[in-house]
Amino acid sequence: MDRFQALDDIQLAVLLSLVAKKHCLITSDEQHLDALQRQLEKIGTAGFGLTTAVISCTPETTLDEFILSSLVQDESKAIRPPNSPVMSFDSRESFYTRRHRRQLSSGTGIGVEDQWRGRRIADLVIARNLDIAPSQIQIQALELIRNKRLTRKEVYTAPERFLFIALVAKTQSNPTLNPHLCDQLFISHYHDPSDLAEDDITDQDSATSVIIRKPDSNLFNSVPQNLLFSSQELDTLTNLAETAHLSTEIKRYIMDIIVFLRMHRGVAGGISAKATKDFEHLVKCLCPLNGLQFATPSLVALAVYKIYGHRIVVADKETDRSVMWGSKKDAVDKYLAQVDADMIIDNVLEEVRAPL
Numbered sequence: 001m002d003r004f005q006a007l008d009d010i011q012l013a014v015l016l017s018l019v020a021k022k023h024c025l026i027t028s029d030e031q032h033l034d035a036l037q038r039q040l041e042k043i044g045t046a047g048f049g050l051t052t053a054v055i056s057c058t059p060e061t062t063l064d065e066f067i068l069s070s071l072v073q074d075e076s077k078a079i080r081p082p083n084s085p086v087m088s089f090d091s092r093e094s095f096y097t098r099r100h101r102r103q104l105s106s107g108t109g110i111g112v113e114d115q116w117r118g119r120r121i122a123d124l125v126i127a128r129n130l131d132i133a134p135s136q137i138q139i140q141a142l143e144l145i146r147n148k149r150l151t152r153k154e155v156y157t158a159p160e161r162f163l164f165i166a167l168v169a170k171t172q173s174n175p176t177l178n179p180h181l182c183d184q185l186f187i188s189h190y191h192d193p194s195d196l197a198e199d200d201i202t203d204q205d206s207a208t209s210v211i212i213r214k215p216d217s218n219l220f221n222s223v224p225q226n227l228l229f230s231s232q233e234l235d236t237l238t239n240l241a242e243t244a245h246l247s248t249e250i251k252r253y254i255m256d257i258i259v260f261l262r263m264h265r266g267v268a269g270g271i272s273a274k275a276t277k278d279f280e281h282l283v284k285c286l287c288p289l290n291g292l293q294f295a296t297p298s299l300v301a302l303a304v305y306k307i308y309g310h311r312i313v314v315a316d317k318e319t320d321r322s323v324m325w326g327s328k329k330d331a332v333d334k335y336l337a338q339v340d341a342d343m344i345i346d347n348v349l350e351e352v353r354a355p356l
Contacts, residue, residue, distance in 0.1 A: 007228070010040065015228075022185075023184065049227050052123070059134060074119055120159075121148075121149075121157065121162070139178065141164070161234065186282070241281075245294040250297070265320060266344045268320075279304070282307055283303045304349065312341040314336065
């Protein structure tokens with residue numbers, strides 16, 4: 001438990017994703033993305049021993065740039081030099097075949113092709129500004145998440161414990177990520193640096209304090225040879241999460257929250273079935289991190305924000321159901337302008353009674 005208490009909010013978000021073997025969305029203010037990206041890289045390499053790749057997306061990003069940025073050198077597949085004995089010519093080869101091989105060995109094209117050889121998908125892929133990337137890039141990211149592979153001239157397969165993080169700037173409007181891609185992201189987390197700078201975090205029982213913690217400056221520097229969590233420890237946490245117990249009362253509480261979310265006037269498009277599965281999965285993953293073998297209502301309330309914060313599409317005056325019952329669009333528009341996903345979740349948790 002002490003090890004979990006020492007983690008900050010970003011480290012906990014990464015840990016939860018690795019334990020669940022799922023992927024996450026992390027948002028922050030635009031001016032903090034550079035520092036947040038460096039922190040994620042450091043957490044991946046120094047904290048969990050993961051190879052890390054960063055993709056800086058723009059509206060002009062191409063598929064080749066996206067795929068190549070996701071790859072790292074595979075030490076088990078060393079590139080043979082052109083003068084390697086393996087590449088020696090066979091006397092039975094035709095003249096045109098030998099000439100073609102000499103051109104490949106001495107021409108300028110070999111450098112372009114070498115950047116695709118002997119590489120693999122990184123353990124941790126950070127896609128920055130994925131929301132502004134072209135639609136085909138977001139579809140490629142969706143394929144990477146679902147199938148754990150990328151295809152160019154050869155097939156690159158992701159490792160067994162693979163983590164994809166979408167790092168985007170916080171906006172007031174609905175997310176511009178592909179809705180199918182957004183639904184595949186397990187959890188979302190907003191990183192507010194001002195929260196980490198506060199020393200007066202005293203409510204340790206609140207849902208916020210479970211995720212937002214002041215980071216320990218000596219967390220990496222005290223024992224630089226050790227990881228925060230080894231691969232074996234992550235496997236142990238995964239197994240404990242799978243065996244965590246959800247009582248009948250907790251399951252009913254989860255279903256009530258889902259029903260109230262679907263019926264809320266501020267939700268457009270409903271709640272997906274995958275979100276429901278991820279909801280229960282996250283509740284189970286939170287149990288071993290809190291030293292529990294069973295779920296509690298407070299863990300359920302915490303999981304709601306992480307699962308549905310990025311999935312809820314806030315309705316507008318054209319999609320609000322009350323317009324069909326005679327509400328004026330101007331009044332509806334003024335009301336919905338103040339509504340966001342967190343406010344909707346707050347309303348639902350106030351209306352749904354937690355089990356005793």
